[in-house]
Amino acid sequence: MQPIRRSDGAIDNAVHLMARDVARETVVCHGCREFVFMMWPFGWDVHSASRCAGIGGSDPEKRKLEFKRRFRHLFRDARGSGR
Ligand SMILES: [Zn+2]
Numbered sequence: 001m002q003p004i005r006r007s008d009g010a011i012d013n014a015v016h017l018m019a020r021d022v023a024r025e026t027v028v029c030h031g032c033r034e035f036v037f038m039m040w041p042f043g044w045d046v047h048s049a050s051r052c053a054g055i056g057g058s059d060p061e062k063r064k065l066e067f068k069r070r071f072r073h074l075f076r077d078a079r080g081s082g083r
Helices: 042-049 062-070
Strands: none
Touching: 042 062
């Protein structure tokens, strides 16, 4: 699967891509499809903790875990090294 970009350049199909495809790119949030990460994955924790409409619940830590569980393949540390 190749990255699909919106007219503004943000990658719109991150959920179907791999970490290497989206790292440091402008990426539409794969949870809510509204928020745009200006340099994925920078800011993912803040966004998922409270703002992402695609993640349920109100506990920030649980929300972050849910976000990372669903989109684990978009993090470079998918196999456990580093952040
Ligand atoms: Zn979101």
